[in-house]
Amino acid sequence: MKKLRIAYQGEKGAYSELAARRYFPSKSLELIPHKTFADVFHAIAGRRVDSGIVPVENTLNGGIREVFNLLDEQAVYVTGEIKLRISHMLLGVRGSRLAGIRKVYSHPQALLQCRKFIRHAGLSQAEYYDTAGAAKLVAEQNDPSIGAIAGQSAADDYGLVVLKKNIESDGKNFTRFLVVSRDSVVPGDADKTTVVFSLRNQPGALHKILSVFAIRDIDLLSIDSIPIVGKPWEYKFFIDFRGRVFEETASRAIEHLRELCPHVKVIGSYKEGRTAY
Amino acid sequence: MKKLRIAYQGEKGAYSELAARRYFPSKSLELIPHKTFADVFHAIAGRRVDSGIVPVENTLNGGIREVFNLLDEQAVYVTGEIKLRISHMLLGVRGSRLAGIRKVYSHPQALLQCRKFIRHAGLSQAEYYDTAGAAKLVAEQNDPSIGAIAGQSAADDYGLVVLKKNIESDGKNFTRFLVVSRDSVVPGDADKTTVVFSLRNQPGALHKILSVFAIRDIDLLSIDSIPIVGKPWEYKFFIDFRGRVFEETASRAIEHLRELCPHVKVIGSYKEGRTAY
Numbered sequence: 001m002k003k004l005r006i007a008y009q010g011e012k013g014a015y016s017e018l019a020a021r022r023y024f025p026s027k028s029l030e031l032i033p034h035k036t037f038a039d040v041f042h043a044i045a046g047r048r049v050d051s052g053i054v055p056v057e058n059t060l061n062g063g064i065r066e067v068f069n070l071l072d073e074q075a076v077y078v079t080g081e082i083k084l085r086i087s088h089m090l091l092g093v094r095g096s097r098l099a100g101i102r103k104v105y106s107h108p109q110a111l112l113q114c115r116k117f118i119r120h121a122g123l124s125q126a127e128y129y130d131t132a133g134a135a136k137l138v139a140e141q142n143d144p145s146i147g148a149i150a151g152q153s154a155a156d157d158y159g160l161v162v163l164k165k166n167i168e169s170d171g172k173n174f175t176r177f178l179v180v181s182r183d184s185v186v187p188g189d190a191d192k193t194t195v196v197f198s199l200r201n202q203p204g205a206l207h208k209i210l211s212v213f214a215i216r217d218i219d220l221l222s223i224d225s226i227p228i229v230g231k232p233w234e235y236k237f238f239i240d241f242r243g244r245v246f247e248e249t250a251s252r253a254i255e256h257l258r259e260l261c262p263h264v265k266v267i268g269s270y271k272e273g274r275t276a277y
Numbered sequence: 278m279k280k281l282r283i284a285y286q287g288e289k290g291a292y293s294e295l296a297a298r299r300y301f302p303s304k305s306l307e308l309i310p311h312k313t314f315a316d317v318f319h320a321i322a323g324r325r326v327d328s329g330i331v332p333v334e335n336t337l338n339g340g341i342r343e344v345f346n347l348l349d350e351q352a353v354y355v356t357g358e359i360k361l362r363i364s365h366m367l368l369g370v371r372g373s374r375l376a377g378i379r380k381v382y383s384h385p386q387a388l389l390q391c392r393k394f395i396r397h398a399g400l401s402q403a404e405y406y407d408t409a410g411a412a413k414l415v416a417e418q419n420d421p422s423i424g425a426i427a428g429q430s431a432a433d434d435y436g437l438v439v440l441k442k443n444i445e446s447d448g449k450n451f452t453r454f455l456v457v458s459r460d461s462v463v464p465g466d467a468d469k470t471t472v473v474f475s476l477r478n479q480p481g482a483l484h485k486i487l488s489v490f491a492i493r494d495i496d497l498l499s500i501d502s503i504p505i506v507g508k509p510w511e512y513k514f515f516i517d518f519r520g521r522v523f524e525e526t527a528s529r530a531i532e533h534l535r536e537l538c539p540h541v542k543v544i545g546s547y548k549e550g551r552t553a554y
Binding site: 061062170222 | 313335342385481500503504506509
């Protein structure tokens, strides 16, 4: 049986890898780490993998703008979604103790999510490109004054001990991941659609666009504004709405959107993700 | 003459300090550095300073969510705005050369804004809480393989040399700063208002809110959605619109907003900021 090749950002043990294992039930998965989000998208667009999985939003820190931009710019589509409960842990080498930790390494998003703990414990912090990569670094340095913020699987993978669990600022910490593919495949049970568009520069433009959905009783799930690079103080908007592109109401709304906006891309229709732990 | 005491985040030489100097024409300014944004807001709310100045949006990376949250949560108001052209430079110690730099330190926002340069030059990067603080660190370490990404004033303040200018990903790099005070003062020439609100959880809620502005021909300047901590997948919205709170049209729109939303705070009416260099 041919293995399904899935790209993700980070090292072995990253939350994205866990999200991939939860989303794809198959045992014959090949999970392929990449250093940056751009690398993941290039692997998908170049068909070097079957799909990729990327975080798009965290309930403490909001949308990840680099991923939104890549979804718009690259020739890829969203085909699925999964939400993952994130539980950050402070990890150290064997023999280290919580009171002895002076400095922590982690991904900037994880450092942000644990900023109250870091401040309270008086730790210095250093950014690393990935939570699992930070765990690997700590294991290699073998210094009991250095810790990593990562998940259980990173502790297992690199032989670290858990010094403290659940160190995120708020217990309700979830990350939403999207499954991204080269081809626009709409699953039969899709119930959610993502579109990106830019506005003509005129008063009431955004209200007009939201009318496209309101007059059709289409429920908006979220809206994000992302700055357009090279056009200061102009934005593009990402909207998630209830419905799928092949239904009449949704497809008419999208036609209407194309009438009104200089740029529209349907990022995908997919089934709203369940929450995994 | 009593000095005006202004709080900002970062070390001497930070972009916020420059923004404060451009905004306040007075010679008798006392600019007081603080380590975190929360520290700046606490100093303002506790009346330990007259005002503070904080970055709220960058044209490459978008809104700074931590600042949005503090504006909503703390008992403070916005009384002014200024936009600053940001030009990042790679700085090193005397005797260092561009080709010899292996690692750069800077604030996470500046690292993001220069990611193309960093990747192209094959540098490793480390997060520091402030651009000027990174410059200070590089000066202290006195190692020709380490650089900082910061501005000209940081180079001057810490005796570093400029190894490369304008290393940001896109030339059109501006940061918008807000002047924040304990009291809600509306300048006579105010032409812009910021409000934050949350929505009732019902279909079409956001469209209904935008109608409040559309039916009164009020021009929306920007909209930002910020996740509500502790309520996964719920958001509050920050809107900038043309008008001032003491005009009839704007004050009716705000009354209408209070009718429809469980939470509304008028963050301030102020004069739209000029662009400084």
